[in-house]
Amino acid sequence: MNDAAPQPVLDCAHLVRRFGDRTAVDDVSLRIAPGETYGLLGPNGAGKTTAIRMVCGLLRPDAGTVRVAGLPVSTAAGPAKRLIGFVPQEVALYPDLSVRENLRFFGRLYRLPRRRLEARVAEVLDLIGLTARARDRVDSLSGGMRRRLNIGAGLVHAPTLLVLDEPTVGVDPQSRHAILESVTRFGEQGMAVLYTTHYMEEAERLCDRVGIIDRGRLIAEGTPRELVSLVAERDRVRLTAVGDLDAFARACRRFTRVEGAARGGDRDDVVEVVVKDARSLLPELLDLAHRQGVHVRSVEIDEPDLETVFLHLTGTALRE
Amino acid sequence: MRVVLSIAAKDLRQRLRDRSAWVIVFVAPVLIAGLMALAFGGDTEFRADIGVVDLDHGPAAAGLTQVLTGPELRGTVRVREYGDAATARRAVDSGRAHAAIVVPAGFTRALRGGSPSPVVVLDSVDHGLEAQLARAVAESYVAQVNADRLSVATAVAAGVPQEDVPRLAARAALLRLPEQVRPEGMADDPLEVISYFGPSMGIFFVLFTVGFGARGYFAEQQQGTLDRIAAAPVGRGALLLGKSLSTFGYSLAGLATVTLVSWLALGARWADPVGVAVLGLGMAVAVVCLTALVIAVARTERQAEGLASVVVFGLALAGGNFVFASGTSFMHRLALFTPNGWALRGFTDLGTGVRGWAAVGAPLLGIAGFCAAVTAVTVLLLRLRRTP
Ligand SMILES: Nc1ncnc2c1ncn2[C@@H]1O[C@H](COP(=O)(O)OP(=O)(O)OP(=O)(O)O)[C@@H](O)[C@H]1O
Ligand SMILES: [Mg+2]
Numbered sequence: 001m002n003d004a005a006p007q008p009v010l011d012c013a014h015l016v017r018r019f020g021d022r023t024a025v026d027d028v029s030l031r032i033a034p035g036e037t038y039g040l041l042g043p044n045g046a047g048k049t050t051a052i053r054m055v056c057g058l059l060r061p062d063a064g065t066v067r068v069a070g071l072p073v074s075t076a077a078g079p080a081k082r083l084i085g086f087v088p089q090e091v092a093l094y095p096d097l098s099v100r101e102n103l104r105f106f107g108r109l110y111r112l113p114r115r116r117l118e119a120r121v122a123e124v125l126d127l128i129g130l131t132a133r134a135r136d137r138v139d140s141l142s143g144g145m146r147r148r149l150n151i152g153a154g155l156v157h158a159p160t161l162l163v164l165d166e167p168t169v170g171v172d173p174q175s176r177h178a179i180l181e182s183v184t185r186f187g188e189q190g191m192a193v194l195y196t197t198h199y200m201e202e203a204e205r206l207c208d209r210v211g212i213i214d215r216g217r218l219i220a221e222g223t224p225r226e227l228v229s230l231v232a233e234r235d236r237v238r239l240t241a242v243g244d245l246d247a248f249a250r251a252c253r254r255f256t257r258v259e260g261a262a263r264g265g266d267r268d269d270v271v272e273v274v275v276k277d278a279r280s281l282l283p284e285l286l287d288l289a290h291r292q293g294v295h296v297r298s299v300e301i302d303e304p305d306l307e308t309v310f311l312h313l314t315g316t317a318l319r320e
Numbered sequence: 321m322r323v324v325l326s327i328a329a330k331d332l333r334q335r336l337r338d339r340s341a342w343v344i345v346f347v348a349p350v351l352i353a354g355l356m357a358l359a360f361g362g363d364t365e366f367r368a369d370i371g372v373v374d375l376d377h378g379p380a381a382a383g384l385t386q387v388l389t390g391p392e393l394r395g396t397v398r399v400r401e402y403g404d405a406a407t408a409r410r411a412v413d414s415g416r417a418h419a420a421i422v423v424p425a426g427f428t429r430a431l432r433g434g435s436p437s438p439v440v441v442l443d444s445v446d447h448g449l450e451a452q453l454a455r456a457v458a459e460s461y462v463a464q465v466n467a468d469r470l471s472v473a474t475a476v477a478a479g480v481p482q483e484d485v486p487r488l489a490a491r492a493a494l495l496r497l498p499e500q501v502r503p504e505g506m507a508d509d510p511l512e513v514i515s516y517f518g519p520s521m522g523i524f525f526v527l528f529t530v531g532f533g534a535r536g537y538f539a540e541q542q543q544g545t546l547d548r549i550a551a552a553p554v555g556r557g558a559l560l561l562g563k564s565l566s567t568f569g570y571s572l573a574g575l576a577t578v579t580l581v582s583w584l585a586l587g588a589r590w591a592d593p594v595g596v597a598v599l600g601l602g603m604a605v606a607v608v609c610l611t612a613l614v615i616a617v618a619r620t621e622r623q624a625e626g627l628a629s630v631v632v633f634g635l636a637l638a639g640g641n642f643v644f645a646s647g648t649s650f651m652h653r654l655a656l657f658t659p660n661g662w663a664l665r666g667f668t669d670l671g672t673g674v675r676g677w678a679a680v681g682a683p684l685l686g687i688a689g690f691c692a693a694v695t696a697v698t699v700l701l702l703r704l705r706r707t708p
Contacts, residue, residue, distance in 0.1 A: 110553065
């Protein structure tokens with residue numbers, strides 16, 4: 001990076017973490033600038049949570065360093081941790097305490113003075129839309145409300161870097177929308193956000209920059225537009241079909257001109273294929289389908305998106 | 321420090337919201353202790369019928385009878401004499417005597433030199449406290465006699481004529497015995513049942529706090545809130561201290577409630593309120609150490625729960641929480657390995673009029689030893705399995 005660039009809020013360098021002989025995170029380096037929303041996009045087991053746990057000082061890296069606003073998380077853990085707001089993947093709250101008591105407790109851990117704490121708790125309650133439920137116990141909230149409170153608990157101390165681990169998993173569309181809205185707002189307010197997800201639509205919509213992680217390695221990084229331009233020459237062919245689609249996808253991958261093929265997208269009866277030139281390959285694909293006993297109902301040729309990028313880079317789908 | 325207090329306050333708040341925790345630590349012990357006091361009647365006085373079998377027929381054995389009938393034990397001990405050990409054994413077994421002391425033939429003669437046969441105490445499981453008293457008297461008597469043997473032997477070595485030795489020995493035995501035999505912890509006052517069962521039940525139920533504390537820890541781990549705390553600028557030390565503080569405070573509150581109710585409403589009497597407080601503090605510290613141990617050993621909430629139950633019932637049984645004064649000498653010795661056994665020993669002493677250091681000194685050391693051992697094991701275990 002050039003010298004004029006401001007000090008990054010988060011600077012991870014060559015992070016490695018192994019569990020036994022499995023390398024969960026393999027030489028991952030990434031930087032997040034102030035106010036930037038960075039999406040870590042990857043399938044289940046890619047190493048997103050492991051990376052995030054190292055960023056938050058919950059897991060010691062086997063190699064590499066994490067700095068938050070220049071402070072190393074390993075040695076200056078206290079000051080660095082004060083700047084981070086951590087929102088774990090699973091809801092992590094005290095079910096037998098009230099909404100307000102939860103927020104207060106997590107705020108106190110960051111040593112907020114009493115006045116400021118009360119003011120921040122009120123602000124956060126407002127932000128997550130739970131002011132009316134402040135006195136209710138957490139175990140009386142709906143799942144979506146708990147998710148919102150889960151995020152709120154990481155916000156009380158007004159962190160410089162907010163780390164969210166798949167905050168929208170298992171959330172109904174309405175709450176999901178609300179969560180995405182607020183993340184957008186955090187970015188606008190100047191908070192740096194590290195956001196993991198395996199929904200490429202989310203990454204595309206929210207993030208200034210996206211890193212694609214697969215099997216522990218960061219295999220591509222850039223703005224969504226930059227990433228999509230990696231596959232600009234490619235077409236995304238969506239075949240809606242019935243039959244053994246897994247076998248069909250495997251067979252498709254054997255064509256040299258096919259860069260990736262997988263069941264998926266958002267539907268069960270779809271196979272997506274990334275190819276250089278769809279029009280010339282399409283007859284062969286249909287012929288293959290016929291030979292495999294796969295009955296093709298419709299064919300669409302689309303503009304590439306982040307999903308295409310992933311398919312292109314790894315040969316398989318983001319979601320299996 | 322504020323963070324430590326916040327963590328402790330949060331834990332206490334959760335604990336107090338848990339109705340079963342309330343019942344176990346505050347309500348149940350008071351109820352059960354009250355019921356026991358009721359069942360045993362208001363004025364169960366302590367009186368020991370102790371048999372003496374004098375096979376020696378010498379002055380040294382007579383000295384023992386004198387001690388038992390002496391002013392210190394008057395009102396507490398009634399002496400019955402038996403001709404031989406077998407008769408005494410039958411009396412003890414049938415409950416006519418609570419315990420018996422057998423002085424062997426040649427006991428006085430042994431003072432002149434040679435090795436004396438041992439003084440034997442016959443006891444029964446049903447009368448643990450009485451047996452304890454008999455043993456204490458016999459032991460201190462024998463200790464005194466041994467001291468006399470030494471002084472007589474010294475006199476002989478110094479050239480006292482042989483024929484003066486028996487007289488000298490008898491004199492030595494009688495001279496200092498009365499003020500020597502005041503077995504520690506066995507004072508004049510009768511022990512009220514409630515003075516024992518109040519703290520006993522309080523301690524038993526407070527041991528359950530080990531389970532609450534350990535389960536709470538694993539619940540936090542499972543909930544992910546422990547990660548949240550670890551992601552905040554909170555050191556491990558502060559977390560540990562906060563959690564210990566809440567367990568300590570909660571245990572202390574439970575013990576204080578039971579002792580206060582026993583004292584104010586149920587008629588328990590202890591010689592020394594400071595001693596009572598000190599024993600309560602010691603017990604609360606022991607609960608903290610045990611909680612840490614269970615956390616270090618267990619891996620899941622389930623395991624912690626099971627392990628804590630084993631600890632609670634194991635300690636309560638070994639420490640004598642269910643019996644009025646520990647029964648057999650084996651039980652008695654076993655109790656010395658438990659903090660609650662030591663605390664109850666202290667409460668027994670305080671309940672029979674012993675005060676201050678004499679009552680709580682040994683129990684405190686015992687509890688401290690237990691805590692030190694438990695902590696050492698905990699630290700070792702945590703070292704062994706630290707993998708961040
Ligand atoms: N504590 C652990 N012990 C052993 N292996 C682990 C541990 N934590 C993670 N792993 C392994 O590391 C790899 C990465 O896991 P991680 O949880 O970081 O993935 P993820 O990208 O967050 O997945 P998901 O989208 O399912 O949350 C997986 O293969 C996982 O099995
Ligand atoms: Mg994850």
